[in-house]
Amino acid sequence: xxxxxQNCLDGIAIGAAYALLALGFTLIFGVLRRLNLSYxxxxxxxxxxxxxxxxxxxAGLAEVAIATVIGAVVVGAYIERLCFWxxxxxxxxASMVSSFVIWMQIEEGVTLLFPDRTYAFPGILADSxxxxxxxxxxxxxxxxxxxxxxxxxxxxxxxxxxxxGLAVRAVSENPxxxxxxxxxxxxxxxxxxxxxxxxxxxAGFLIAAGDQQITPLFGLWATFxxxxxxxxxxxxxxxxxxxxxxxxxTVEANALWxxxxxxxxxxxYMLLFAVLTFRPGGLMGxxxxxxxxxxxxxx
Amino acid sequence: MLEVEGLVTxxxxxxALKGVDISVPEGRITCVLGPNGAGKTxxxxxxxxxxxxxxxxxxxxxxxxxxxxxxxxxxxxxxxxPENRLVFPDMTVRDNxxxxxxxxxxxxxxxxxxxxxxxxxxxxxxxxxxxxxAGTLSGGEQQMLAVARALMTKPRCxxxxxxxxxLAPLIVAEVFSIIRELNEAGTTILLVEQNAHMALxxxxxxxxxxxxxxxxxxxxxxxxxxxxxxxxxxxxxxx
Numbered sequence: 001x002x003x004x005x006q007n008c009l010d011g012i013a014i015g016a017a018y019a020l021l022a023l024g025f026t027l028i029f030g031v032l033r034r035l036n037l038s039y040x041x042x043x044x045x046x047x048x049x050x051x052x053x054x055x056x057x058x059a060g061l062a063e064v065a066i067a068t069v070i071g072a073v074v075v076g077a078y079i080e081r082l083c084f085w086x087x088x089x090x091x092x093x094a095s096m097v098s099s100f101v102i103w104m105q106i107e108e109g110v111t112l113l114f115p116d117r118t119y120a121f122p123g124i125l126a127d128s129x130x131x132x133x134x135x136x137x138x139x140x141x142x143x144x145x146x147x148x149x150x151x152x153x154x155x156x157x158x159x160x161x162x163x164x165g166l167a168v169r170a171v172s173e174n175p176x177x178x179x180x181x182x183x184x185x186x187x188x189x190x191x192x193x194x195x196x197x198x199x200x201x202x203a204g205f206l207i208a209a210g211d212q213q214i215t216p217l218f219g220l221w222a223t224f225x226x227x228x229x230x231x232x233x234x235x236x237x238x239x240x241x242x243x244x245x246x247x248x249x250t251v252e253a254n255a256l257w258x259x260x261x262x263x264x265x266x267x268x269y270m271l272l273f274a275v276l277t278f279r280p281g282g283l284m285g286x287x288x289x290x291x292x293x294x295x296x297x298x299x
Numbered sequence: 300m301l302e303v304e305g306l307v308t309x310x311x312x313x314x315a316l317k318g319v320d321i322s323v324p325e326g327r328i329t330c331v332l333g334p335n336g337a338g339k340t341x342x343x344x345x346x347x348x349x350x351x352x353x354x355x356x357x358x359x360x361x362x363x364x365x366x367x368x369x370x371x372x373x374x375x376x377x378x379x380x381p382e383n384r385l386v387f388p389d390m391t392v393r394d395n396x397x398x399x400x401x402x403x404x405x406x407x408x409x410x411x412x413x414x415x416x417x418x419x420x421x422x423x424x425x426x427x428x429x430x431x432x433a434g435t436l437s438g439g440e441q442q443m444l445a446v447a448r449a450l451m452t453k454p455r456c457x458x459x460x461x462x463x464x465x466l467a468p469l470i471v472a473e474v475f476s477i478i479r480e481l482n483e484a485g486t487t488i489l490l491v492e493q494n495a496h497m498a499l500x501x502x503x504x505x506x507x508x509x510x511x512x513x514x515x516x517x518x519x520x521x522x523x524x525x526x527x528x529x530x531x532x533x534x535x536x537x538x
Contacts, residue, residue: 169394174385177387182370
């Protein structure tokens with residue numbers, strides 16, 4: 001039992017970072033109803049921008065974090081203009097395929113600039129351990145949890161308490177009605193994309209700081225984790241993204257402890273299949289799906 | 300107030316408007332009638348900036364607004380109540396109305412919030428439902444919400460696309476009395492309708508649209524109602 005709880009604690013810490021990735025995915029899916037496969041690679045490019053700042057200028061932790069977020073936002077905006085803004089709205093598959101093509105471009109570009117594959121990344125708070133009674137957590141995991149929680153609260157405040165958030169929700173629910181209400185949907189989409197990239201950049205920074213290293217494969221990893229966490233929680237659902245991230249983190253941590261590293265990802269994919277089979281809309285997406293159907297049938 | 304000249308708009312591959320001229324005088328209710336596929340919705344969507352015309356011009360209060368973005372058109376003082384309401388179903392009634400005032404929130408938030416209270420006074424049913432998601436409202440209530448949301452932009456000219464569509468007769472009568480009230484309060488209205496009988500009871504002037512062209516225009520007395528209704532449903536082909 002104590003092992004299980006300790007695993008859950010570790011799982012929640014990494015799950016908090018998954019939740020940030022899933023939130024970014026869900027924000028983009030919400031405003032565009034299209035998948036951005038290049039989300040992970042844009043974060044990876046941001047992390048390499050952070051590494052570059054660290055290596056070239058011996059930048060401090062805060063500066064590395066800022067460089068990572070800015071890098072992710074710049075690459076994210078590039079993806080938005082090329083794969084989503086320039087491609088017609090009803091061409092969802094064309095957007096998805098081109099976001100895959102950009103993925104390859106980003107990965108190649110980063111590999112050209114950073115030919116050694118694996119680079120050092122500064123860690124948070126050297127590896128001290130914080131104890132809670134019988135349980136303990138790495139200080140970096142605790143920092144990850146705290147920063148991710150703040151970021152989620154910030155995002156919720158942005159989406160539910162500001163004019164910009166109102167516009168994002170309006171565009172997510174009905175882009176045409178949003179245009180009728182005078183919302184500049186193109187600008188709102190670009191800014192929502194930038195917010196998603198900033199969240200992703202923060203998640204990338206936290207994860208890379210925990211691992212203290214980075215490779216170009218991080219892009220693939222981030223897209224996988226974010227996509228799975230989002231699908232678990234329900235596409236386009238903000239609470240679902242948080243739940244999906246935490247769930248994925250705890251399940252992975254327990255699978256790692258009880259079954260070993262070889263089966264960890266296998267269990268995560270099985271969990272995804274089980275959820276999608278029994279609740280195709282995801283854990284939290286189902287309610288929204290039903291409400292939307294009911295509303296449409298009434299019109 | 301609103302002048303449309305030689306408007307040509309494609310909807311997908313189809314040329315939906317083939318050179319439409321209409322004029323909407325200030326303070327009046329102008330109706331556009333016509334069968335399905337005549338181009339009525341395309342006309343309103345082009346004026347509202349949701350579709351770009353291929354040729355022709357739209358002038359509002361002497362200013363050319365041809366091809367302007369929907370946000371710019373809203374800021375100029377034209378609001379559209381779209382076909383099928385198009386409310387935001389998972390947002391509360393209140394947030395739907397605030398979203399309607401989106402273009403005003405940055406500069407005149409106080410005034411917009413005062414308008415919100417006025418809207419609740421005018422449509423008490425929306426006040427009762429303020430905290431509910433718009434998707435849970437009945438069709439009639441959603442239509443009230445769509446009208447109120449458009450009014451939140453503080454329009455001088457209101458474009459209404461089939462406001463009676465899918466509503467019970469009693470609710471239709473209510474919607475039309477609201478249209479008349481709004482007009483008496485000074486709002487210019489351009490109304491597109493299938494329900495020619497109801498439309499003619501409020502219209503000061505009407506246009507018959509058929510296959511992307513204006514087939515007739517006159518005051519409600521200028522043509523026998525039976526004939527208007529027949530042509531509004533069937534077009535010239537049916538007559």
